[in-house]
Amino acid sequence: MASLKKFFFIKARDFVHAGEASIHIQSLLKSMHWDPVLIRRVAICSYEGEMNVVIHGGDGVLNLSIENDRLIIEIIDDGPGIQDISLAMQPGYSTASDEAREMGFGAGMGLPNMKKNADDIQIESEPGIRTRASMTFLLESPKETP
Amino acid sequence: MKPEPSDGLYVRFHEERCTGCAECLKVCPTNAIRIRRQKSVRFVDQCIGCAACLRVCPAGAVSSTTQLPESIGRDHVAIALVSPVLYAQFPSIMPGGVLMALRQTGFQHTVDMSFFFEMFEFAAAEFVRRNRTTREAPWPLISPICPVVVRLIAFQFPSLLPHILPVLRPVGLMTRELRERIIPDYENQKQRVVFYYINPCPTLSASTFGIDPHRPGPMEVAVGINDIYPILKPQVEKVLASDRIPFSWTRFGFETCSTADAAFAAMSGGEITRMEIDNSLAVHGLKETVDYLNKIEMGLLKDVEYIEFRTCREACLGGALAVVDKYIAKRHVQKMVATFGMGRRLPKDSLLRQYEQGKFKLEKSPEVLRRFFSSRKPTLSLADAARVEQLVAELGNHNCGACGAPDCRTFAEDVIHGQAELKDCVWMYVRSLKRGRTETDADSGKEHG
Numbered sequence: 144m145a146s147l148k149k150f151f152f153i154k155a156r157d158f159v160h161a162g163e164a165s166i167h168i169q170s171l172l173k174s175m176h177w178d179p180v181l182i183r184r185v186a187i188c189s190y191e192g193e194m195n196v197v198i199h200g201g202d203g204v205l206n207l208s209i210e211n212d213r214l215i216i217e218i219i220d221d222g223p224g225i226q227d228i229s230l231a232m233q234p235g236y237s238t239a240s241d242e243a244r245e246m247g248f249g250a251g252m253g254l255p256n257m258k259k260n261a262d263d264i265q266i267e268s269e270p271g272i273r274t275r276a277s278m279t280f281l282l283e284s285p286k287e288t289p
Numbered sequence: 290m291k292p293e294p295s296d297g298l299y300v301r302f303h304e305e306r307c308t309g310c311a312e313c314l315k316v317c318p319t320n321a322i323r324i325r326r327q328k329s330v331r332f333v334d335q336c337i338g339c340a341a342c343l344r345v346c347p348a349g350a351v352s353s354t355t356q357l358p359e360s361i362g363r364d365h366v367a368i369a370l371v372s373p374v375l376y377a378q379f380p381s382i383m384p385g386g387v388l389m390a391l392r393q394t395g396f397q398h399t400v401d402m403s404f405f406f407e408m409f410e411f412a413a414a415e416f417v418r419r420n421r422t423t424r425e426a427p428w429p430l431i432s433p434i435c436p437v438v439v440r441l442i443a444f445q446f447p448s449l450l451p452h453i454l455p456v457l458r459p460v461g462l463m464t465r466e467l468r469e470r471i472i473p474d475y476e477n478q479k480q481r482v483v484f485y486y487i488n489p490c491p492t493l494s495a496s497t498f499g500i501d502p503h504r505p506g507p508m509e510v511a512v513g514i515n516d517i518y519p520i521l522k523p524q525v526e527k528v529l530a531s532d533r534i535p536f537s538w539t540r541f542g543f544e545t546c547s548t549a550d551a552a553f554a555a556m557s558g559g560e561i562t563r564m565e566i567d568n569s570l571a572v573h574g575l576k577e578t579v580d581y582l583n584k585i586e587m588g589l590l591k592d593v594e595y596i597e598f599r600t601c602r603e604a605c606l607g608g609a610l611a612v613v614d615k616y617i618a619k620r621h622v623q624k625m626v627a628t629f630g631m632g633r634r635l636p637k638d639s640l641l642r643q644y645e646q647g648k649f650k651l652e653k654s655p656e657v658l659r660r661f662f663s664s665r666k667p668t669l670s671l672a673d674a675a676r677v678e679q680l681v682a683e684l685g686n687h688n689c690g691a692c693g694a695p696d697c698r699t700f701a702e703d704v705i706h707g708q709a710e711l712k713d714c715v716w717m718y719v720r721s722l723k724r725g726r727t728e729t730d731a732d733s734g735k736e737h738g
Contacts, residue, residue, distance in 0.1 A: 145672035
């Protein structure tokens with residue numbers, strides 16, 4: 144069975160290169176002529192995930208894995224972690240630094256956006272040690288426009 | 290399909306002039322160009338007409354498909370459809386004077402496109418305002434004016450097609466008006482009519498110029514501003530030198546132009562300034578446009594209502610076929626506006642009535658472009674895509690272009706599609722030589738066969 148695996152490094156506070164992994168994934172999926180709406184959902188989620196690491200995390204890694212019927216994006220970082228995951232899932236809740244907010248980030252929509260656009264999302268966090276977010280997208284997804 | 294040096298809709302590649310220098314290879318936003326046998330060739334159907342190759346070619350081996358008509362109006366009725374960029378080419382003469390000079394070169398009618406820009410800007414602003422409550426289209430709405438942007442979206446960002454403002458472009462409003470008001474008279478008299486579309490973009494005709502569906506009607510010829518400039522310049526000088534305005538008969542309001550800010554819409558930020566939408570942006574340049582489209586695709590810029598995209602620096606004034614330098618042209622426009630001020634020609638209540646009647650609405654959704662463009666690049670299967678990733682890593686991602694492809698990823702895709710061979714990569718070749726040498730050293734004495 145065909146599969147594709149690839150990983151990307153994400154550097155904390157590197158706002159200049161933030162989004163590069165997401166752009167790479169976008170063009171990869173476009174070369175396979177995937178459904179544009181699904182590509183956009185993946186792009187939004189991988190970008191939000193990347194930005195979470197850039198804004199809050201220590202350095203991290205994004206693992207892309209595509210199996211026949213699904214795509215999984217896993218983001219792991221060794222930043223401060225999330226104290227209360229259900230609170231972080233609420234739209235508008237944010238712990239972003241002033242620096243990030245001044246640049247227009249940290250509006251508290253990251254995790255809610257990821258939840259909205261992924262078919263499934265799993266978040267585990269051991270504060271101070273590591274945080275792992277895993278998002279699954281089904282090729283035959285019931286979800287519609289982002 | 291193989292890459293070839295043939296003519297496309299927008300630009301021509303001249304093999305005999307090409308030196309194989311590869312300047313064009315890396316500037317193409319759709320990666321359509323390859324170097325084969327030391328000549329530039331391309332996947333013609335992947336060209337979106339941005340003219341980046343034309344601008345960068347030092348050998349003059351890329352030319353526009355626009356043309357200078359030989360006999361304007363000799364056995365037909367010649368109608369000039371004039372992009373306001375033309376006005377910016379001539380300092381110290383009002384747009385109306387330029388149109389008058391143009392009529393001296395053989396055109397029976399000159400149609401001022403800025404008239405239709407005004408219609409478009411009204412309809413666009415009205416749509417944006419209403420969209421705040423109807424949410425008919427997603428934010429940010431994208432200006433449909435630049436045809437290269439529309440093609441770029443259809444080709445590389447199809448998920449953003451619903452963001453394109455569903456209002457008829459000025460060129461579409463213009464040709465419709467002419468078909469309704471000027472053409473019937475001539476058709477009744479059995480006279481042949483030819484539209485000459487004078488503009489700063491490389492294109493074959495006004496119809497291919499954007500998203501207007503082909504319709505039967507007059508023949509259309511696209512003329513570059515650089516094509517018409519040499520014959521227009523002496524006429525403009527004559528108009529400037531005459532102490533009284535020569536008699537020149539026009540029938541419709543759009544046949545002349547009395548406002549000084551007509552070329553404003555062709556300037557960077559001109560569209561959004563005149564639309565008076567506060568929450569808007571103007572983005573110009575090919576790379577910047579691609580960057581911003583990527584951002585929108587990743588869910589950013591949702592708080593912006595309207596984005597004026599132009600792939601040329603300094604917008605249409607910086608069009609590939611403009612004659613006067615974009616910064617000087619911009620100064621011409623600014624001076625004209627400073628002297629004469631901004632003006633509006635069309636009454637708002639009549640525009641609003643037409644808007645309510647749906648006269649500005651795009652008849653076909655830009656979604657139709659998806660089918661048109663999506664088939665142009667071969668599809669990779671998941672296994673192929675995985676192989677491409679692996680190949681790119683093996684190639685080393687030097688992106689040197691020596692293989693004739695713009696970067697390692699495109700080369701790897703070409704290899705998978707059978708368009709190139711791995712031995713075309715010089716890095717792989719050098720590595721294989723080195724490996725061969727060390728193997729030979731280690732195995733000295735043994736035979737190789």
